[in-house]
Amino acid sequence: MxxxxxxxxxxxxxxxxxxxxxxxxxxxxxxxxxxxxxxxxxxxxxxxxxxxxxxxxxxxxxxxxxxxxxxRLMGISIIEETDDTVTVRCAAGEQWHSLVEWTVNQGWSGIENLALIPGTCGAAPIQNIGAYGMEIKETIIAVEWYDFASGQKNIFTNEQCHFEYRDSIFKKELANKGIITAITLQLSKKPDIRTSYADIRRILEEKHITEPTVRTIFDAVVEIRTRKLPDPKEYGNAGSFFKNPVISIEHFRHLQQSYPEIPHYPIDDITVKVPTGWLIEKAGWKGFRRGDIGVSPKQALVLINYGKAHTEEIIALSNDIVQDIQQRFSITLEREVSII
Ligand SMILES: Cc1cc2nc3c(=O)[nH]c(=O)nc-3n(C[C@H](O)[C@H](O)[C@H](O)COP(=O)(O)OP(=O)(O)OC[C@H]3O[C@@H](n4cnc5c(N)ncnc54)[C@H](O)[C@@H]3O)c2cc1C
Known part of the structure; x- marks a missing residue:
């Protein structure tokens, strides 16, 4: 050893x-x-x-x-390539953004909208990372998992991962029972360009890009995230502190009467997703600071550590926000960050 x-x-x-x-x-x-x-x-x-x-x-x-x-497990390899697809295996300790950048440099599509998400490849399936209209569940074909109790190495197919919005079997039933050691993704050589998010369309317009490529989408996402999100190197943070709630159409229509401008993303015929950042900002918390913990002035969905914040203070502020959002909008926010 x-x-x-x-x-x-x-x-x-x-x-x-x-x-x-x-x-x-x-x-x-x-x-x-x-x-x-x-x-x-x-x-x-x-x-x-x-x-x-x-x-x-x-x-x-x-x-x-x-x-x-x-x-700290490292290594990226191509395990299969056809005219249309390429299958890539990536060890769990590799940096996610480096993998995204490498695939974009090859011109492959499937994870370009997930640029600049911090963290490792092994953690990516745990909460089914997602951003700007894309989720990792769309490209994952296998997750290698080491079971602590038996020492067995298992391979989970996409279906067995039970991916949901910011969730998977690894965050629920299998939490702390083992380790993801590698992931395998299937990427496409035929780009599926996603511009459903207004921020992406705005940047493309600003740059007069009418025929976006995998590279221009990647660059746009990097630019948006750099502008909008506080950098953890400057102020400690864990990205989105809460998940975006999914509510019924009836509930949404009711809220729309008081807040006609409320943004929303249709999920299906009966539910819509509402951006938590908007709710928190509307409730007046954006930029709020209490001691060394606060709500980012750049993005209300992010709580930040101004220096010596204690976890108990973080929990107290997040609880106050949850309670306020519940009272104002009858929406119960759920934490995205794990507090251990
Ligand atoms: C500025 C910022 C922006 C962010 N933006 C996004 C975003 O747009 N979309 C999004 O989905 N997330 C986002 N996140 C959250 C975070 O980057 C992702 O959840 C990322 O996948 C976490 O990776 P990590 O390696 O840092 O995991 P860690 O924080 O180290 O771990 C997270 C959880 O996973 C477990 N875990 C980690 N690795 C393994 C493994 N190999 N096997 C088993 N369990 C493991 C840990 O025990 C822990 O419970 C953001 C975070 C920040 C700070």
């Missing part, structure tokens, strides 16, 4: 919200053998065991009284 079990490791720099926290035990996973070794040689390691990727969707409480396994 080339890497060792460490004790009392600070986690502040290992998650993008940057809250002070420690892991009782910590181990870097560089190979699948490392995983076998840690579970076989150290059966006494403190439980629970948690896999940490880029730490961009997780906030720690003061002390993690278990074992953190940091995902």
């Amino acid at each position: 080339t890497h060792y079990l460490k004790k009392n490791i600070p986690l502040q720099a290992l998650h993008t919200f940057g809250v002070e926290a420690f892991a009782e035990y910590y181990f870097d996973i560089h190979t699948l053998e490392d995983l076998d070794t840690i579970l076989r040689n150290y059966p006494e390691i403190p439980k629970p065991v948690l896999c940490l990727g880029g730490g961009s969707n997780i906030i720690f409480r003061q002390h993690y009284a278990g074992t953190v396994l940091a995902m």
Whole structure:
């Protein structure tokens, strides 16, 4: 074994919200053998065991009284190519954005709207990452998963992942029971250009692009995200703190009477999705600050750490927002970020 079990490791720099926290035990996973070794040689390691990727969707409480396994498995390979498609396998520790950029450089389509989402490839299926009219569930064909209890390596098909909006089997039934070690995606050589989001159309118009390509969509998404989202390197944050609620058409029509401008995205004949950022902004929280925790002045969906925020303060502010949104709009917000 080339890497060792460490004790009392600070986690502040290992998650993008940057809250002070420690892991009782910590181990870097560089190979699948490392995983076998840690579970076989150290059966006494403190439980629970948690896999940490880029730490961009997780906030720690003061002390993690278990074992953190940091995902460092690397490697990208093409496993099949036809005239129309290319199948790519990517180890869980690879950076998601680097994978997106690499596929765009090849001219392949399928994940270009998911540019600049922080974190690792292994975490991407966990909450079925999505942005600007695209979700990873559309391209995933397999997820490789290592089971802590048995040491077995399993392969989940797309269907077995039970993908939903910001959700999957790995976030529910299988949470903390194992580790995703690799993902396989099928990308298209025939671009499926998605411009359903007004922000993307606006940028293309600004640049007089009438025939967008995979590359121009990627560039547009990078530009929008850089403009709109607070950079975790500047102020700690975990991106969208809450999910966008899906509500019934009746509920939506009722809200529309008071707020005719309320944005919405039809889901099916009976439900619509409403942007949480709009609700929070409308309720007057955008830019709100209490001590070292606040609501981003750039994007109301993002809570930010101005320096030394404690997790309890983050939870208190998020609870106040949830309560206020419930009272004003009769909508119950659900947290997207995991608080561990
Ligand atoms: C500025 C910003 C913008 C963002 N924008 C978006 C967006 O547009 N769309 C979106 O969907 N998300 C977005 N996110 C959220 C986040 O980037 C994604 O959820 C990302 O996939 C998390 O990856 P990670 O490696 O950082 O996971 P982590 O934060 O390290 O982990 C998240 C959860 O997954 C588990 N986990 C991580 N890796 C593994 C693994 N290999 N096996 C098993 N469990 C694992 C962890 O235990 C934890 O419960 C954003 C975050 C930030 C900070």
